[in-house]
Each structure stands twice: as C-alpha cells, then as structure tokens.
Amino acid sequence: MQDKTIIQVEHLEKKYGDTEVLKEIDGTVKSGQVICVIGPSGAGKSTFLRCLNLLERPTSGQVLFEGTDLVSLKESAVMNLRERMGMVFQNFNLFPNMTVLENLKLAPVRVKHLSDGEAVKKAQELLDRVGLGEKADAYPASLSGGQQQRVAIARALAMDPEVMLFDEPTSALDPEMVGEVLQVMQELANEGMTMVVVTHEMGFAKEVADEVWFMADGYIQERNEPNAFFADPQTQRAQDFISKIIGA
Amino acid sequence: MRVKGLFNKIAQSVLIAAVTLLFLGGLATTGHAADDSLKTVEDKGTLVVATSPDYPPYEFQATVHGKSKVIGMDMDVMKKVAKDLGVKLEIKSMNFDSLLVAIQTGKADVAVGGINPTAERRQSVDFSDIYYLGGQSFLINKTDAGKYKNRSDLKGLKIGAQTGTLQYNLAKQKIPGAQVKGMDKSTDLVLALKTHKIDALGIETPSAEAYVKNDKSLAMINSGYKLDKNEVGAAIAAKKGSDALINAMNKSVATINKDNLTDQYLADAGKYMKVNTQNTTMWHYSNYFVTGVEYTLLISAVSVVIGVLLGTLLALMRFSKNKLLHGLAVAYIEFVRGTPLMVQVMFVYFGIGIIVNIPALLSGIIAVSLNSGAYVAEIIRSGIDSVAKGQTEAASSLGLSKGDTMRFVILPQAIRNIWPALGNEFISLIKESSIVSIIGVTDLIYQTNIVRADTYRGVMPIFITMLIYFVITFLLTRVLNHYEGKMKHAR
Numbered sequence: 001m002q003d004k005t006i007i008q009v010e011h012l013e014k015k016y017g018d019t020e021v022l023k024e025i026d027g028t029v030k031s032g033q034v035i036c037v038i039g040p041s042g043a044g045k046s047t048f049l050r051c052l053n054l055l056e057r058p059t060s061g062q063v064l065f066e067g068t069d070l071v072s073l074k075e076s077a078v079m080n081l082r083e084r085m086g087m088v089f090q091n092f093n094l095f096p097n098m099t100v101l102e103n104l105k106l107a108p109v110r111v112k113h114l115s116d117g118e119a120v121k122k123a124q125e126l127l128d129r130v131g132l133g134e135k136a137d138a139y140p141a142s143l144s145g146g147q148q149q150r151v152a153i154a155r156a157l158a159m160d161p162e163v164m165l166f167d168e169p170t171s172a173l174d175p176e177m178v179g180e181v182l183q184v185m186q187e188l189a190n191e192g193m194t195m196v197v198v199t200h201e202m203g204f205a206k207e208v209a210d211e212v213w214f215m216a217d218g219y220i221q222e223r224n225e226p227n228a229f230f231a232d233p234q235t236q237r238a239q240d241f242i243s244k245i246i247g248a
Numbered sequence: 249m250r251v252k253g254l255f256n257k258i259a260q261s262v263l264i265a266a267v268t269l270l271f272l273g274g275l276a277t278t279g280h281a282a283d284d285s286l287k288t289v290e291d292k293g294t295l296v297v298a299t300s301p302d303y304p305p306y307e308f309q310a311t312v313h314g315k316s317k318v319i320g321m322d323m324d325v326m327k328k329v330a331k332d333l334g335v336k337l338e339i340k341s342m343n344f345d346s347l348l349v350a351i352q353t354g355k356a357d358v359a360v361g362g363i364n365p366t367a368e369r370r371q372s373v374d375f376s377d378i379y380y381l382g383g384q385s386f387l388i389n390k391t392d393a394g395k396y397k398n399r400s401d402l403k404g405l406k407i408g409a410q411t412g413t414l415q416y417n418l419a420k421q422k423i424p425g426a427q428v429k430g431m432d433k434s435t436d437l438v439l440a441l442k443t444h445k446i447d448a449l450g451i452e453t454p455s456a457e458a459y460v461k462n463d464k465s466l467a468m469i470n471s472g473y474k475l476d477k478n479e480v481g482a483a484i485a486a487k488k489g490s491d492a493l494i495n496a497m498n499k500s501v502a503t504i505n506k507d508n509l510t511d512q513y514l515a516d517a518g519k520y521m522k523v524n525t526q527n528t529t530m531w532h533y534s535n536y537f538v539t540g541v542e543y544t545l546l547i548s549a550v551s552v553v554i555g556v557l558l559g560t561l562l563a564l565m566r567f568s569k570n571k572l573l574h575g576l577a578v579a580y581i582e583f584v585r586g587t588p589l590m591v592q593v594m595f596v597y598f599g600i601g602i603i604v605n606i607p608a609l610l611s612g613i614i615a616v617s618l619n620s621g622a623y624v625a626e627i628i629r630s631g632i633d634s635v636a637k638g639q640t641e642a643a644s645s646l647g648l649s650k651g652d653t654m655r656f657v658i659l660p661q662a663i664r665n666i667w668p669a670l671g672n673e674f675i676s677l678i679k680e681s682s683i684v685s686i687i688g689v690t691d692l693i694y695q696t697n698i699v700r701a702d703t704y705r706g707v708m709p710i711f712i713t714m715l716i717y718f719v720i721t722f723l724l725t726r727v728l729n730h731y732e733g734k735m736k737h738a739r
Contacts (some may be wrong), residue, residue, distance in 0.1 A: 055641055083647025093642035097660040106656055107646035152642075159646060 004031040005066075006163050006194050007052060012061035014047055021047050023218040025061070029163065034195045036205035036226070039215035040241055045198045048215065049167050052196065053085045054078050066162070083111055086156030090168040092148040094140040100127065100151050101136040104158045112159065119158075126154040130184050146177030150184050157188075164188065166197040202245060206230055214238045285490030286333075289357055294336045297326050298356035300344035302701035303434070305458050305517035306362040306482070309698050312520070316536070319520055321454075322360040322482070324513035325379050325504060329484070332500040342608070342688030346594065348373055351487050353598040355605075358486045358493070362452070364414065365483040376494050377501045378481030380510045383453035384415065384471040387441060387460070393467045396448060402426060408437045408446035414480065415450035418473055435697070439706030441466070454514060458521060462704045521702075528703040530712050540695030541716060547613050547691060548678045554617035555677065556670075559624025564654070566629055577625065584622035590683050592619055597687045612684030612691075620677050627669045631662030664735045671728040675721045692716060 007029040014022040021044045029035055037045045050056040052063060054070050063070045065085070070078055095103050104123035108114040114122070127133045130150040140148055149169055156164060166185065170178045182204050189195055189208050199205060205212055205226055212229045214222040216237045222229065233239045289295050299322060301307045307320035318339050330337035340356050347359040351373060362382070365375035386407075388396050396402060404425035409416035411430035419428045429446050431437050438459060441449045448469075451459075456468040484501075486493055504510060530537075565577035584592070596618075597611035606614065635658050643653040663670070685694035692713055699709040 053645060055644065079644070079647055079649065082645060085645070087642075087645035089638060089642060091638055093636075093638040095639065095642070095657050095661075097657070097664065107648055110649075110652050110656070111647045155646070 005029070005064075006031050006033075007196075008062075008064040009052070010062040010064070012048070012051060012063065013059045014044070014051060014056060015059045021218055022051065022058070025218075025220055027213065027220060027223075029194060029196055031162075031194055032192045033210045034189045034193075034197065034208055035211050035213060036209035037196065037198045037213045037215055038200070038202070038205055038241075039221075043215040044218045045215050046167050049165050049196060049198050052165055053082050053087060055087075083107065083159050084162045086159060086161035086164040088149070088152050088156055088164065088166045088169045090171050092140070092145070092152045092172075094148055094152055094155070096140050099137050099139055100132070100143070103140070103151060104155050107155075108158050122158060123154070126157050127151070129157075129187075130154045131180075144177060145173045146180045149173065149177075149181045153181075153184055153188070163194040163196065166195065166199065168198050168200065170199070170201055202230070214241070216241070283489055283492045285357075285487065285494075286492035286496050289333065289335055289493060292335075294338045295326070295330045295333060295358065296338045296340060296356045298340045298342055298347050298350040298359040299323070299361045300347060301341055302697050303344075303362060303455070304521050304701060305454050305514055307360070308517075308521070308701055310520040310523060310702065320517045321380065321510060321513040322362065324516065325484075325501075325510070326358075326360055328504060328509070329497050329500040332503075333496055340608075340688060341690075343686035346598070346686055346688070348485060349594070349598050351485055353602055354487070355598065355601055358484050358497070360482075360484050362482045363485050364479055364481065365485075366479060369485070372488065373485045374488055374490060374494055376484040376486070376497045377505075378477060378483050379501045379504050380482045381477055382455075382480060382482065384418065384473050384475065384480065385451060385453045385456040385468045386471060387438065387449040387451055387456050387466055387468050388447070389441060389444070390465050390467045392447070396469060398469060399423065399472050402448050405447040406445070407448050407450060408440055409450040410434060410437065415452075418471070418475075419450045422473065433697070435700045435706055438463075438466075438704070442706070458518070459704065461518070462521065528705055530699075530708055533699045533703065533709075536695045536699050537692070537712060537716060539690055540692035540713075541720070543609070543690050543694075544678065544681060544692040545720070547609075547616055547681045547684060547689070548674075550613050551616040551620050551677060551681065552674055554613075555620030555624050555673075558617065558621030559628055560659075562621060562625035563628035563632060566625065567632065581622045581625050584619055585626075589615065589619050589680055590686065593683055593687060608684075608687045608689050611687060612681070612689045616677065616681050616684065620673065623673055624670070627666050627673060628662060630669070631666035632658055634665045635661045667728070667732050667735065671725065671732075674728070675724060678721060678724070679717060 005028055009025055009027045012022055012025040013020070025048060037048065039045055047056055051058050054063065058071055061071065065081055068081065070081060095106070098106065101120065101123055104126060105116070105119040108119045108122065109116060124133065124136065127136055130153060132147060132150055132154070135143060135147065135151070140151065143151065169185070170181050173181065178201070182201060185195070185197070185204070186208050197209075209226045211223055212226045213220050214229065214233070214237070221235045222233065222238050229238070230242060233242050299307050299318065301309050301318040301320070305321055307318055307322045309316050310319055311317075312319065318341060323339070326337055340350070342350060344361055347361055347363070348369065350356045351359050363369070365378065369375070386399070386402065399422070402423050405427070406429055407419040407423060407426045408429045408431065409419050411432060416428060416430055419426055429440070431440065434451065434455065437446070437449050440446045442465060450471070460466050460468050484497055562577045562581060565573045568574050593612060593615040596606065596615040597608060600606060601611070639657055639661065640653060643657045648657070682691060682693035685691055685697070688694070696709045696713040700706060703709070
C-alpha cells in the first residue's frame with residue numbers, strides 16, 4: 001500500500017518578483033501517507049501546498065502527480081487532474097449562494113457528469129460521515145465554523161480524490177470547534193486517505209502523521225517520523241520552533 | 249419662428265459630422281447625381297413629410313373621427329401639395345430639432361413646421377416658396393393689458409422667446425434694456441408668462457391668436473416690427489439638390505398664395521383647436537397617457553433585458569485574457585459612457601438609418617439598450633470583483649471549468665452584491681428612455697408634450713406624467729426589493 005507514489009516534487013521554486021518563497025524543494029508523497037507540514041509563519045508552507053495542485057504556478061521545478069508533470073501542462077489540462085486532488089481551505093470557501101447539498105453536488109454533476117440522483121445519494125452519505133446529515137438543506141451562513149469546515153471536507157471528498165490537501169484547516173476556527181474538524185480528519189487518515197496537511201496543531205501531527213516536514217525560510221529543513229522529530233529535532237531552526245511551542 | 253436650442257445644435261453638429269463620415273466612408277457614390285427627387289416620390293407614390301405636431305395652429309394633434317391625427321395649417325398645405333403631385337401623404341412625427349436632419353438623411357422627403365427659410369438653413373437644405381407670412385406679436389397677461397399697449401411699453405422688462413429664434417434676436421435688438429429669457433418650447437414660455445417669470449412673450453401672430461382664443465388670462469399686442477419676408481415666412485424644406493421636387497411643389501404653393509387658401513386652413517385648424525380645448529381635463533386625454541406609458545414600458549422592458557445580456561457579455565469580455573476581446577469591451581464601454589444618450593439615439597435613427605432604414609421605435613430601443621449595456625457591464629464587473637478570490641480557488645480545486653465557475657459560483661454572488669446598483673440602473677433607464685421622444689417615439693414624454701400643446705395647459709400634464717413615472721419606478725423598486733430580500737434569505 002505504501003509504495004505507490006502519488007505526488008513527487010522536484011527542485012520546486014517559487015518567486016514573487018525578487019522574493020524567493022520556495023527554494024529547491026523536493027519531496028515524495030506515497031499512497032496512504034499522511035504528511036504534516038509545520039513551521040513558523042512565513043515559511044512558505046501554504047505556498048508549497050498550493051503549488052501541489054497548481055493554484056500557484058511554480059517558477060521552476062516539477063510537480064509530478066501520478067507520474068505526470070503538472071507544471072508542463074496547460075491550464076486546461078491541469079484542470080482535469082486538479083479534481084483528483086481535494087483541497088480544504090483555511091476559510092472554508094463554501095459557496096454561500098448554495099445549500100450544503102448543492103455545494104456537494106455541483107462538481108460531481110458538472111465535472112464527473114453524475115446524475116442528480118447519484119450525486120444526492122453520495123452527498124448524503126458524505127454528510128452523514130462528517131456528522132452533518134441533517135444540514136443538507138441549510139445555507140453555509142447558518143452553520144458554525146466547525147460545521148462549515150466539515151462540509152468543505154465532504155465537498156472535496158465528493159470528487160473521490162486520490163489525495164487531500166489541507167491548508168491550515170483549523171486556523172480560522174474558534175478553539176472549541178477545532179476538535180470536531182480534527183476528528184473528521186483523523187477518521188479520514190485511518191481509512192487510508194493520502195493527506196498533506198499544513199497545520200499548527202502539533203498534537204494532530206504527532207498522533208496522525210506518518211511524516212512531519214518542517215519548513216522554514218522556504219526550505220524543508222527537516223523531515224522525520226513525528227515522535228523522533230518532536231523528541232529530537234536535528235536542526236537549530238526546528239529546535240527553536242519546538243522550544244517556542246512548548247514554552248507557550 | 250422655431251429654431252433649435254444651443255445644446256441641440258451642438259448635438260446635431262456632432263451627428264451631422266458623424267453622418268458625413270458615414271457618407272464618405274461607405275456611400276461615396278451618391279455625389280452630385282442627377283436630380284431624381286420628384287421621380288423618386290412619384291415612383292413610390294407617397295410624399296413623406298416630417299413635422300413636429302406641438303405647434304398649433306401650424307400642426308398639432310386632434311381626435312378626428314375617434315382617431316388621433318396630425319392636423320393644422322401646414323398639414324393642409326401638404327395635403328394640397330400631395331394631391332397636386334398625385335401621391336399619398338405620409339406624416340412622420342418627430343422633435344422639431346430633428347426635422348432638417350430627417351430630410352438630410354432621407355428619413356423624410358420634405359419637412360414642414362413653420363420653418364423659416366433663413367440664409368443659414370438654406371446652406372443645408374432647399375426651400376419651396378413661402379406659403380404663409382406670419383406676423384410678430386407679443387403675448388402678455390390680460391391683467392397687464394392696461395399697462396402694455398405697444399412695443400415701446402416693454403422697455404427694460406423681461407421678455408421671453410424661444411432660444412435662438414428670430415423673436416429672440418428681435419427682442420434683443422429692438423427693445424431697449426430688455427432682459428431676454430430663452431426657453432426651448434413655447435408651451436414652457438407661456439407657462440413662464442402666466443407665472444410672471446417674464447412680462448411678455450415674443451411669438452408669431454397665429455400662435456399668439458390661438459393662445460388668446462384658448463386662454464382667457466392672456467392678451468396680445470402687435471409687435472410693429474418691420475421685417476423682410478424671407479425671415480418670417482414659412483416654407484417647405486427638402487433635401488439639397490431636389491429642384492425638381494421643389495419646382496413641382498411651388499406650383500401648389502403659388503395656388504395657395506393666389507387663392508389665399510391659408511385663411512381657410514387656419515379657420516379649419518381653429519375648429520379642431522376648439523374641439524381640443526372643449527374638454528381639457530386630463531381624464532379626457534387619458535388615452536394619450538396610456539399610449540405613452542405603453543411605449544415607455546415597452547422600450548424600458550426590452551432595453552433592460554438586452555442591456556443585461558449585453559452588459560454581462562461585455563463584463564466577461566473585459567475579464568478575458570484575449571487582448572482583442574478585452575480591448576473591444578473597454579473601448580465600447582468608454583465610448584458609450586462618454587457620449588450623450590441623446591446623440592446616440594439620433595445617431596442610430598439618422599446615422600445608421602442611411603444604410604439600413606430602422607423605424608423610430610426600434611432605433612430608440614436599440615440606442616437605449618446599447619447604452620444601458622455599457623453601464624450594466626461596469627456594474628457587473630464591480631460585482632465580479634466583489635466576490636472573494638477564495639471562491640474561484642475552491643471551484644477550481646474541484647475541477648470546475650471557468651465557465652461553470654462563472655455561471656454557478658461567481659455570477660450568482662455578484663448579482664446579489666450588485667442588485668441595488670442594478671436596480672438604480674433599471675430605474676434610471678426607465679426615466680432616461682424619455683429621450684427617444686426626440687425622434688418621434690410616442691413615449692410618455694412625447695405624449696405629455698402633445699397634451700400640453702393641445703390643451704394649452706402647461707402644468708397639469710407635467711404633474712400627471714411625474715406621478716406616472718413615480719408610480720412605475722415605485723412599483724419596480726418594490727419588486728426589486730422583494731427579490732433582494734429573497735437573495736438575502738439564501739445566505
């Protein structure tokens with residue numbers, strides 16, 4: 001199970017004008033793996049994640065998704081592959097003009113050409129799975145932040161993605177709602193979903209991740225199995241980071 | 249007599265320049281061809297005459313055998329001319345300012361409307377011989393009749409006259425110390441007189457007589473001006489170089505002058521004016537307002553729909569990566585927003601009319617729609633900009649195409665955000681559509697002016713029209729608010 005490579009990144013660089021945000025990044029995500037990307041603010045974690053499905057176009061380097069280099073493809077071709085990488089955003093980004101059910105149905109019907117009945121059935125299953133079966137007809141604005149984020153996860157899952165990308169999924173939540181979202185994510189991980197998670201939740205990283213990638217200053221400074229990483233960080237940057245977190 | 253106002257003059261100059269360009273660009277072949285003006289009229293069997301029926305007794309509207317018709321002295325003259333030519337007469341109503349343009353652009357064969365054959369006008373059109381000589385008079389309030397007995401009593405007073413007319417110039421030159429106030433319409437001037445904003449009104453004798461007959465509070469005095477008949481007479485205007493047609497018409501004019509037929513024509517006009525003023529309640533004229541409302545609503549409704557479709561298209565073009573599409577949309581929007589709707593209406597009717605003959609109503613709808621499209625485009629653009637970037641990213645991460653993202657995610661949210669601005673645009677469109685009255689579309693404003701001219705009541709028709717516009721926009725606002733509430737609900 002753990003041998004098929006889903007995403008492979010080679011010499012990835014991203015510049016905004018003269019500012020180098022990502023420098024020479026390499027990395028491999030294998031099927032079923034959960035990668036947690038951690039690090040201080042401004043390290044380039046979110047940019048890195050957004051380069052994986054080309055929401056940001058890298059300045060140079062390769063992003064291989066199941067062997068295909070996305071960077072070399074045209075935008076229209078990228079679109080076809082992007083649907084297979086689910087993404088969950090910090091601010092949920094649910095469509096406020098649609099009900100929860102419509103949010104889940106839209107892409108399966110329009111992109112995968114599922115019939116309305118199939119899409120509804122699938123959406124309902126997913127909503128039950130994230131514990132929001134009752135909320136199918138609600139509008140996003142009437143839901144709490146935690147509920148909205150669970151809907152957003154279900155919406156991404158509705159496209160049957162190969163991998164799920166999480167961009168600080170709990171950072172915009174009130175503290176009491178963080179748990180319900182992390183729980184859904186943990187269940188997902190337990191079911192074998194391949195996941196790349198940018199997060200500040202060290203507890204989650206420790207418990208769920210197969211690998212922790214520590215980013216600072218546009219580099220992946222260190223990567224390791226979580227217990228080893230947190231117990232014995234190798235680089236000075238990682239040591240500073242961890243001591244600050246524990247201190248706080 | 250009647251001459252166009254300054255602003256209209258400018259608008260018209262722009263239009264004529266544009267029309268000339270069109271000629272040079274596309275139709276250079278016309279040149280100085282043989283004069284087939286008479287033959288053209290005879291071949292088609294109709295003489296199309298343009299006129300502005302808000303000027304009794306020259307031309308006005310009255311109900312004849314249950315139908316609203318354009319009648320008056322000028323119309324009787326033209327009936328005689330058509331009969332002598334052996335063709336049918338077709339009357340096209342439009343704003344006075346548009347008459348000469350109409351014959352220059354072939355919308356009509358000839359134009360009448362108490363038009364003076366001045367040297368200035370002779371540069372752009374040809375005239376028949378003079379068929380009527382109107383004298384110059386002053387209208388005054390009857391209460392002042394004791395004070396003002398002749399022109400010398402008007403020294404230093406406020407004198408009203410139609411802007412740019414002979415009367416205006418005469419008052420300036422020949423009444424010492426007079427403050428001359430100019431307005432566009434004689435109905436407005438009479439109103440100014442009755443409300444004592446001016447002390448006397450320089451006007452042509454037949455019109456003055458008509459007003460005095462129909463309004464007991466008015467009186468008239470003779471001007472005593474000594475004038476050249478070329479400046480005060482009325483003649484039929486035709487396109488430059490139509491000597492054959494002019495010569496044929498002059499035969500009829502000669503008979504009219506020899507037999508003094510205009511006396512009879514004026515008497516007939518007077519009868520109809522009496523009919524018109526027997527019952528000047530607004531209810532009696534309600535069918536005029538109903539027609540006006542129908543046209544105003546028709547133009548507005550069609551233009552809103554086309555305007556929104558066009559505006560959406562233009563907004564999407566503006567967001568396009570294709571430089572040509574983007575540039576076209578920007579140029580269109582800038583140009584349309586940078587030119588007055590009035591000029592656009594005239595351009596579509598007269599300018600484009602040279603190539604394709606578009607009826608007045610359709611011209612009006614086209615111009616108002618094209619105009620609204622530019623404004624709607626900018627509103628929609630601001631709406632699209634107002635939707636958070638994360639929405640596009642989320643849609644894109646789900647693999648939705650750009651088109652689907654626009655259609656299902658961005659536009660519905662954009663429309664909710666811009667709904668109030670869009671509502672404003674619809675309301676101002678209803679009001680601004682009134683500009684089509686200048687090309688003779690019988691919208692609410694046009695009909696109002698007809699009623700004002702027919703009934704000699706200056707204020708009441710304006711008041712009624714104001715109420716009608718208010719009711720229409722008020723109802724529209726309620727409908728828009730209803731949908732705004734619905735969209736808010738869906739948040």
